[in-house]
Amino acid sequence: MTDQLVGDPAAGRRTNILDHLDHRTPGHSLPGALYTDPEVFETEIDLLWRRRWLFVGTVAEVPEPGDYLTFDVAGSSVLVIRDDDEQVRAFHNVCRHRGSRLVAPGNGSVGNLVCGYHSWTYATDGSLRYAPQLSPDIDRACLGLRPVALREVGGLIYCSLAATPDGDLDLAADQIRDYLTPHRLDRAKVAAQVDLVEEGNWKLVLENNRECYHCEGGHPELTCTFFPTWGLSEDQVPDRLRADHDRYLFAEADLMRRCDELGIPHRLVEDLVERPFGFRIQREPLDGVGESFSIDGSRLVGRLLGDLADPQLGRCTFHTQPNAWIHLLADHVVTFSVTPLSPDRTLVRTTWLVHEEAVEGVDYDVEALTAVWRATNEQDATFVRNTQLGVADPAYVPGPYNEAERHVDYFVRWYDAQIRSEV
Amino acid sequence: MTDQLVGDPAAGRRTNILDHLDHRTPGHSLPGALYTDPEVFETEIDLLWRRRWLFVGTVAEVPEPGDYLTFDVAGSSVLVIRDDDEQVRAFHNVCRHRGSRLVAPGNGSVGNLVCGYHSWTYATDGSLRYAPQLSPDIDRACLGLRPVALREVGGLIYCSLAATPDGDLDLAADQIRDYLTPHRLDRAKVAAQVDLVEEGNWKLVLENNRECYHCEGGHPELTCTFFPTWGLSEDQVPDRLRADHDRYLFAEADLMRRCDELGIPHRLVEDLVERPFGFRIQREPLDGVGESFSIDGSRLVGRLLGDLADPQLGRCTFHTQPNAWIHLLADHVVTFSVTPLSPDRTLVRTTWLVHEEAVEGVDYDVEALTAVWRATNEQDATFVRNTQLGVADPAYVPGPYNEAERHVDYFVRWYDAQIRSEV
Amino acid sequence: MTDQLVGDPAAGRRTNILDHLDHRTPGHSLPGALYTDPEVFETEIDLLWRRRWLFVGTVAEVPEPGDYLTFDVAGSSVLVIRDDDEQVRAFHNVCRHRGSRLVAPGNGSVGNLVCGYHSWTYATDGSLRYAPQLSPDIDRACLGLRPVALREVGGLIYCSLAATPDGDLDLAADQIRDYLTPHRLDRAKVAAQVDLVEEGNWKLVLENNRECYHCEGGHPELTCTFFPTWGLSEDQVPDRLRADHDRYLFAEADLMRRCDELGIPHRLVEDLVERPFGFRIQREPLDGVGESFSIDGSRLVGRLLGDLADPQLGRCTFHTQPNAWIHLLADHVVTFSVTPLSPDRTLVRTTWLVHEEAVEGVDYDVEALTAVWRATNEQDATFVRNTQLGVADPAYVPGPYNEAERHVDYFVRWYDAQIRSEV
DSSP states (O other), X not given: OHXXXXXXXXXXXXXXXXHHHHTOOTTBXXXXXXXXXXXXXXXXXXXXXXXXXXXXXXXXXXXXXXXXXXXXXXXXEEEEEEOXXXXXEEEESOOTTTOOOSSOSSOEEOSSEEOTTTOOEEOTTSXXXXXXXOOTTSOGGGGSXXXXXXXXXXXXXXXXXXXSOXXXXXXXXXXXXXXXXXXXXXXXXEEEEEEEEESSOHHHHHHHHTOOTTHXXXXXXXXXXXXXXXXXXXXXXXXXXXXXXXXXXXXXXXXXXXXXXXXXXXXXXXXXXXXXXXXXXXXXXXXXXXXXXXXXXXXXXXXXXXXXXXXXXXXXXXXXXXXXXXXXXXXXXXXXXXEEEETTEEEEEEEEEEETTOOBTTTBOHHHHHHHHHXXXXXXXXXXXXXXXXXXXXXXXXXXXXXXGHXXXXXXXXXXXXXXXXX | OHHHHXXXXXXXXXXXXXXXXXXXXXXXXXXXXXXHOHHHHHHHIIIIITTSOEEEEEGGGOOSTTEEEEEEETTEEEEEXXXXXXXXXXXXXXXXXXXXXXXXXSOEEOSSEEOTTTOOEEOTTSOEEEOTTOOTTSOGGGGSOOBOEEEEETTEEEEEOSSSOOSHHHHHHHHHHHHHGGGOGGGEEEEEEEEEEESSOHHHHHHHHTOOTTHHHHOTTGGGTSOTTTTOOGGGOOGGGHHHHHHHHHHHHHHHHHHHHHTOOOXXXXXXXXXXXXXXXXXXXXXXXXXXXXXXXXXXXXXXXXTOOOSOOOEEEEEETTTEEEEEOSSOEEEEEEEEEETTEEEEEEEEEEETTOOBTTTBOHHHHHHHHHHHHHHXXXXXXXXXXXHTSTTOOOOBOOGGGHHHHHHHHHHHHHHHHHO | OHHHHHHOHHHHHHHHHHXXXXXXXXXBOOOTHHHHOHHHHHHHIXXXXXXXXXXXXXXXXOOSTTEEEEEEETTEEEEEEEOTTSOEEEEEXXXXXXXXXXXXXXXXXXXXXXXXXXXXXXXXXXXXXXOTTOOTTXXXXXXXXXXXEEEEEXXXXXXXXXXXXXXXXXXXXXXXXXXXXXXXXXXXXXXXXXXXXXXXXXXXXXXXXXXXXXXXXXXXXXXXXXXTTTTOOGGGOOGGGHHHHHHHHHHHHHHHHHHHHHTOOOSOEXXXXXXXXXXXXXXXXXXXXXXXXXXXXXXXXXXXXXXXXOSOOOEEEEEETTTEEEEEOSSOEEXXXXXXXXXXXXXXXXXXXXXXXXXXXXXXXXXXXXXXXXXHHHHHHHHHHHHHHHHTSTTOOOOBOOGGGHHHHHHHHHHHHHHHHHO
């Protein structure tokens, strides 16, 4: 083992993460080191974040040829650009000359990709078009931008930094696409985007998202439309929430009926633990008027997405591991992407999408559209920060999950299995 | 040794700190690495800060049941709370569910301790009272808050993070208590508290406090009442300070007489080098009017502490290693706690306490009460910062202490001995 | 090797840097780890920055006895002071008592050097003059400030942190001095000094300075007078720059003639790859009026330096590795020193010097004097930041230099050779 350590620091790190995983208690929160140890974090970057499919954005952000977005994770910057032939492609955002970033973080639109340093110029298909004074002996064909694997599923864009990405997303895509297409992301536009850096490990961010056990006390705005008994089995519903839960069951039955009539899929598909692309998708009812994430549940955008006519389609909620959850409603879509910045800092990017022809100030108001999730995100950031401080405390002992936290347990098991499969 | 390094990083760190200690020159300042090396710092945390008794505050901060204070050190957060049965107890500030901090840093008052994340609720004695939807199979008795060792001595609260703390504080307490009780911290209140982060190693902060060799040039406000010949032997007093020193001797004799008449102990008890709870206590005169830390030495608080009638009681100065010094005067008490934040950052918390019935704006003015030590602390922070920069310089060579710095030497020897005793 | 690693972390680091150097492709930018790896950085500090001659400032900054400047690099602070006997000397800025910094960073003037902590007092020749209450048993002669090697060449001050500095600067000095002396730095003063922290590795800062391949697109202000074909061979000059280049050739011939008439040396001396003190010096023409770094090339200071009468002396450009480039013009001198702060942060200090009798507001305007290089530095800082981000990206692959970047290649080869010679 000594030799491994000297010869390959990554080998030592992998032994380290396995040690911690071997010490975890099933059904309990993870050992503290898995949330805090820089070596664990590096291993996660290598084994998960550089190998799994990551949600990076939607086609709505790159509608025209030359439109691009960037997605940064673990020192890599991925440039997603719509080619002149309308194909969405991804490249590493690194000039092949001396390595300068080609574009600054964010969205934009270009004719060609021109490096600001020495004017090396690439076409939107990544090929090197122009390099001033470069010796003719050098083969320009070898100096195109390095490609990144990309898949589009119902308007959602996923990338993988792996040289040979797993095929699991392709298998999952057929199960997912029909849930997404009614919302027509190809005819949507970005109404708002907010970046929030949460002061906690990325797994705490995911775990927090995987249960609504904290919603009743912690999210007053969200629980106006998000039924607080989410995740509870019948016998777990406390008396004080019984009326809410009965309303939920009624709303669910009504939603199922509407969807069936419209031919829109709604049934739960959940495969969170075993597969590399762990995911869960389901259409679920909203409380109140049942249309959108507002205080009374009424729609937030006058113009519905795509060709939808019925505003009461609840929320189609799509969760993909390790880094996304997305709510698709009749009037808007809200996507969340998670990227780890350090063991104790995580970026959550929230994007609200509306019909491309919806008019701000007429069809929707940005403040109102974003109010519930901005508040909810801030509340979650507080939970994550306080939990990060606690799990970093030497006195922390993993505690028991209960049934309402079973998706947290699924996530933790997925994480354990994925790490072990890649070591 | 290689195996140890691979198997146990702490073992390698301990070898490292011993190497540095073995290279120190007696009677000289410490080798630079002991102030700068992150491994040394980690070892100090493990061997000293997690094992010795640390001053965390006073009973004046938690007068009523449910009142609490927090003390954070090395990733641990200690929650000191007065129980409903009036007992002051300490717990780790970590929820037993998924680890969230229970209370934010600072002082406060609660009925029960309710975790903000999922509403797990603990009584003030640490027992788990309520955990929503927790399976009945789980033994709640095993999910109480984890206790931290606590001792109260004359109103001062000390905690130890050790599972089995040493018994030395209990032995020392009997030598100390009678010096403190006349000041009645149980009937005092906090008038002001200031946190200052000094940009230097915690040992530089302690060393700076252990000598007044720098007072004459460095602390114009303090030396109005703090005799600048503190720590000098008779033959070391320079001519220019002769008159000051003679005034000191006269004031000392007068103070001894007053104390003896009142039955208040004043004699030096000093055991700084050998014992785990290194300490020093003595009542010493103040210059000028001799009452308090003001410019002319007159009292700063109209209402004296406890039942004291004589304002001219000088300063009872109590120093405890590794993290406190406290001055108890007739009109107020000022406590200083030190906590290491990183190899080169240290928190100094200064708290001024007055009689609980003293009225701000009538009996005392906060600005005036705190002026001398706020200025002095800032001056010391500059000394510590400049010294940290210098001892981190590869050109630094430890220099000789002189007699006026003998308490610095005592501290350094205590540090050496304590590390060696724990390795 | 394991033993080395355990016994001597530096040995492991050196193996590491050699591994990276062994993997570099000649004629290509360096492997990414050489710009980002903290171990590489530490090794560079040990092998280059603590052993080579570093440019620290000019005699113009310390004209009178007691005047001093500081130069900080890698935790060392060097105090350069003019002694009472008019000699410029350098010392470590560390008190021999308990290690405090003696002077704060920056320039100043003192009678003696008095430590602010305990008033230990040193003469300007570094000897300990006074140490209050220091035991008479201690030999004060052993407690003088620790000296740093210093050389002055034509008014430029170089220091070396090495115990036994190499003799190469002394050899080079004779080749250099005559280029510098006409500008009389001993009769100059500082008109302005600007510190800029660039967010990139020090080698990227140097490499950026070593080519003007990026000037045409990147430095609109500089290329008013800095011919954009700098570094290009005849056959590389692109058609669109042909007129510029012809103007350059004409201006060069004219400048050579003037210099020869005045007896001022101008020919290229370049020894950038092999010697420890890699350097390049040459007098080159400026575009436009040909006098100074202004938009139209006209002089920026009415009073010329020293006894110069002809304002059209172009720029004498002196580059020294690892940390300086200096332009000497008839009306002013501008020096640049580079110091590494961390793997990805580098300080660039720019200093503008004018005749000591030039009057601000009359002979020169500081804004106008500094405008071109302030703008150019900011532009370069952007290039360096973007390149640092890119070379830190796992997708970065070193790309090919072309002929216009041959000085970058020389620098990289120098770096490789110097590291190998010191390991």
